[in-house]
Amino acid sequence: MPAWLRGLVPVLIAIAVLAVLQLLLGHLPFFVYLASIVGVNVILAVSLNIVNGMTGQFSIGHAGFMAVGAYTAGKLSFLLKDVAIAGLPAVVSDQVQFLGTLLAGGAAAAICGFIVGLPSLRLRGDYLAIVTLGFGEIIRVIVQNMEVFGRALGLSGIPQTSSLFAVWFCVFLVVLVARRIVGSTHGRSLWAIREDEVAAEAMGVNTTGYKVRAFVISSFFAGVAGGLFAHFVPIINPGSFTFVKSIEVVVMVVLGGLGSTTGAIVAAVILTLLPEALRTLFLQLGGLGAGVSLAQKVDQIRMPVYGILLVVLMLVRPQGLFGTREVWDLLPRWIPRARKGLT
Amino acid sequence: MSECLLQASQVGIDFGGLRALRGFDLEVRNGDLKGLIGPNGAGKTTAFNLLTGVYVPTHGEIRMCGERVNGRPPHQINHLGLARTFQNIRLFRVLSALDNVRVACLSEARPLFPRERIAALRRRAGGSSPVASMMDALNNYVDWWRALLLTPGFQEEEQEITRRADELLAVMGLSHRRNEEARNLPYGEQRRLEIARALGTRPRVLLLDEPAAGMNTREKADLMVLIRQLRDQFSLGILVIEHDMKLVMGICEDITVLDHGVTIARGAPEGVRQDPKVIEAYLGDSYLAAHGMPVPPSPSNSTSETPAP
Numbered sequence: 001m002p003a004w005l006r007g008l009v010p011v012l013i014a015i016a017v018l019a020v021l022q023l024l025l026g027h028l029p030f031f032v033y034l035a036s037i038v039g040v041n042v043i044l045a046v047s048l049n050i051v052n053g054m055t056g057q058f059s060i061g062h063a064g065f066m067a068v069g070a071y072t073a074g075k076l077s078f079l080l081k082d083v084a085i086a087g088l089p090a091v092v093s094d095q096v097q098f099l100g101t102l103l104a105g106g107a108a109a110a111i112c113g114f115i116v117g118l119p120s121l122r123l124r125g126d127y128l129a130i131v132t133l134g135f136g137e138i139i140r141v142i143v144q145n146m147e148v149f150g151r152a153l154g155l156s157g158i159p160q161t162s163s164l165f166a167v168w169f170c171v172f173l174v175v176l177v178a179r180r181i182v183g184s185t186h187g188r189s190l191w192a193i194r195e196d197e198v199a200a201e202a203m204g205v206n207t208t209g210y211k212v213r214a215f216v217i218s219s220f221f222a223g224v225a226g227g228l229f230a231h232f233v234p235i236i237n238p239g240s241f242t243f244v245k246s247i248e249v250v251v252m253v254v255l256g257g258l259g260s261t262t263g264a265i266v267a268a269v270i271l272t273l274l275p276e277a278l279r280t281l282f283l284q285l286g287g288l289g290a291g292v293s294l295a296q297k298v299d300q301i302r303m304p305v306y307g308i309l310l311v312v313l314m315l316v317r318p319q320g321l322f323g324t325r326e327v328w329d330l331l332p333r334w335i336p337r338a339r340k341g342l343t
Numbered sequence: 344m345s346e347c348l349l350q351a352s353q354v355g356i357d358f359g360g361l362r363a364l365r366g367f368d369l370e371v372r373n374g375d376l377k378g379l380i381g382p383n384g385a386g387k388t389t390a391f392n393l394l395t396g397v398y399v400p401t402h403g404e405i406r407m408c409g410e411r412v413n414g415r416p417p418h419q420i421n422h423l424g425l426a427r428t429f430q431n432i433r434l435f436r437v438l439s440a441l442d443n444v445r446v447a448c449l450s451e452a453r454p455l456f457p458r459e460r461i462a463a464l465r466r467r468a469g470g471s472s473p474v475a476s477m478m479d480a481l482n483n484y485v486d487w488w489r490a491l492l493l494t495p496g497f498q499e500e501e502q503e504i505t506r507r508a509d510e511l512l513a514v515m516g517l518s519h520r521r522n523e524e525a526r527n528l529p530y531g532e533q534r535r536l537e538i539a540r541a542l543g544t545r546p547r548v549l550l551l552d553e554p555a556a557g558m559n560t561r562e563k564a565d566l567m568v569l570i571r572q573l574r575d576q577f578s579l580g581i582l583v584i585e586h587d588m589k590l591v592m593g594i595c596e597d598i599t600v601l602d603h604g605v606t607i608a609r610g611a612p613e614g615v616r617q618d619p620k621v622i623e624a625y626l627g628d629s630y631l632a633a634h635g636m637p638v639p640p641s642p643s644n645s646t647s648e649t650p651a652p
């Protein structure tokens with residue numbers, strides 16, 4: 001295989017596989033919706049893992065970046081709803097616009113990430129946590145009070161151009177990016193920062209620069225996740241991007257194991273499907289109390305379950321489900337790998 | 344005489360009211376093997392931290408390869424050719440031995456603007472230059488894309504880095520630990536891995552902070568040979584902090600003695616060993632007795648030049 005092709009092969013394979021899946025399963029609305037929600041959460045968790053896991057910084061405002069992406073992409077799509085690109089069939093034109101708005105959403109989030117990250121990542125310690133916490137809340141409050149973004153009611157009527165293919169291709173991209181980073185000089189520098197910032201700096205690693213870059217990449221993908229989200233839920237409102245959402249993503253990363261992309265994926269899938277599983281369980285147990293809606297019940301029990309899960313996990317496996325391991329470490333040797341310590 | 348690589352003149356630092364180091368002078372040239380000794384808390388590690396840019400000196404000036412580096416971030420000083428090890432081992436614990444070295448083996452080649460050009464711009468601007476920073480940022484931007492797209496050039500570079508790291512592991516006798524996590528290595532090997540990692544940054548001056556701490560006699564003897572060998576093989580200037588007198592006296596050609604942040608003696612090992620001030624502050628009479636040397640008339644009480652802390 002020529003060297004220049006090696007970087008592209010996984011992308012081509014992913015496109016083919018996802019296209020087949022889209023054809024087979026794309027017409028099942030509930031499945032697609034669920035898969036999209038799971039996909040968005042996986043993107044959020046994997047991208048947050050780049051900052052919280054690999055670089056060892058603590059960001060707790062991922063929902064803020066997601067909101068920036070969601071509102072930017074959503075509003076753009078809404079404005080472009082009746083515009084069609086000349087010379088293209090309507091479907092293609094829609095998809096091109098969708099792609100453009102996704103990139104715009106990601107870029108907007110990345111710029112926010114840069115602005116937030118540059119001052120706070122110069123410092124060591126927990127400043128980033130405080131700043132990102134503030135950022136998430138600021139974004140939510142801004143959106144809640146601006147007429148353009150529909151205030152507390154949110155934006156509705158965004159064209160639903162998302163698809164199974166689009167969401168999971170983005171999932172694939174973020175995982176690929178995370179993996180390529182880990183296997184490169186850049187990833188090793190990030191790990192070095194996580195392990196010992198002073199030593200990393202002394203070994204010639206520009207720690208501030210690396211932290212900011214990791215943070216910007218992470219924000220970009222959070223923005224993309226938000227953009228996707230805006231295109232398959234009927235309405236986006238500030239309630240979807242609260243502090244609780246940020247913590248949800250942090251929990252996914254910690255549960256999966258800080259630094260493990262595989263862990264982030266698995267934890268995101270589990271924690272997203274957990275409410276659905278609980279819902280089914282409720283129905284079977286006949287747990288529908290009078291006057292309390294099903295959704296409320298599931299929502300009520302979800303947070304305690306999170307809490308219990310985390311406590312149990314921290315007692316039993318402090319390093320998370322996967323620690324820092326990856327599923328591709330287990331692949332046979334002949335498959336090209338990009339992992340710490342192995343070449 | 345070869346050019347002066349690292350030069351500190353009248354360097355000092357205050358921590359609040361405490362002057363941890365004052366009037367510190369030092370020159371390290373290519374091929375030098377110098378020692379820095381003194382009792383605990385004398386300011387030896389503080390001196391290292393000043394030289395490497397962890398602390399910014401409040402007095403004096405530090406030059407690396409002729410370039411003033413006061414206030415520069417440590418990674419830039421490292422790029423100028425200064426590498427160090429740490430007193431309390433600071434390896435990247437969960438990374439493999441190989442990766443510890445590979446982190447330090449940053450590629451010399453930059454995709455858009457060569458490193459020398461950026462360094463030259465910084466030199467002209469006397470520290471930080473926005474243009475240089477911009478070039479650096481663009482370099483990095485392209486570099487990340489090369490990594491994400493796995494371009495052929497990037498793959499070659501990775502192989503080159505791995506090859507160099509393997510070489511350094513071999514030099515330090517750690518090839519058999521290549522894929523083991525750094526935290527699982529025995530103490531002596533961790534110390535050597537730190538040296539290998541420091542060498543990965545292509546230093547011209549190497550600062551070793553207590554390299555023999557925790558090593559047994561056999562390992563110490565090997566280390567002495569190794570340090571000399573490193574100096575010749577990589578044509579380095581080396582500065583060692585060490586408490587083991589046998590090692591310091593055995594390998595260093597020039598020794599600086601610190602006490603309470605003040606340089607109390609400097610010179611060849613024989614001279615320093617017999618300096619009354621050094622004996623009083625650091626070596627102690629028993630050291631002389633153990634080495635069969637005459638105990639000089641005690642200069643204490645009367646001529647104590649070291650200020651109270």
